[in-house]
Amino acid sequence: QVQLAESGGGLVQAGDSLRLSCVPSGRTLSNYNMGWFRQAPGKEREFVAGITWDGPTTHYADSLKGRFTISRDNAKNTVYLQMNSLKPEDTAVYYCAASSIGGATRPRWYAYWGQGTQVTVSS
Numbered sequence: 001q002v003q004l005a006e007s008g009g010g011l012v013q014a015g016d017s018l019r020l021s022c023v024p025s026g027r028t029l030s031n032y033n034m035g036w037f038r039q040a041p042g043k044e045r046e047f048v049a050g051i052t053w054d055g056p057t058t059h060y061a062d063s064l065k066g067r068f069t070i071s072r073d074n075a076k077n078t079v080y081l082q083m084n085s086l087k088p089e090d091t092a093v094y095y096c097a098a099s100s101i102g103g104a105t106r107p108r109w110y111a112y113w114g115q116g117t118q119v120t121v122s123s
Helices: none
Strands: 003-007 010-013 018-025 033-039 046-051 058-060 068-073 078-083 092-099 117-122
Touching: 003 092, 018 033, 018 092, 018 117, 033 068, 033 078, 046 068, 046 078, 058 068, 078 092
Parallel strands: 010 117
Antiparallel strands: 003 018, 018 078, 033 046, 033 092, 046 058, 068 078, 092 117
């Protein structure tokens, strides 16, 4: 069992940046492929970004390429999501998740989830 905890969300203005962090309790993340998802009110949970267990391979939702960057520091047992040039449509609860499948983009491929952190972008 892997328990994940996200942090770093908050209320920002359009154009600002935020960095989200995801840390586990009880287990190391180094064996897992990690992903970030988001869910806005009334919408389905959508894939944001993913990174393989060893870090060199990342993948993104096409609409977010160039603004969001996923990274991991296995020594610190932490996964990050750097979000730049935030827009009001980025407002959502952001979740990190762990998977045994590299390159996974669908929520059902992720076995472990955090509780989420709220990101609100005002115009």
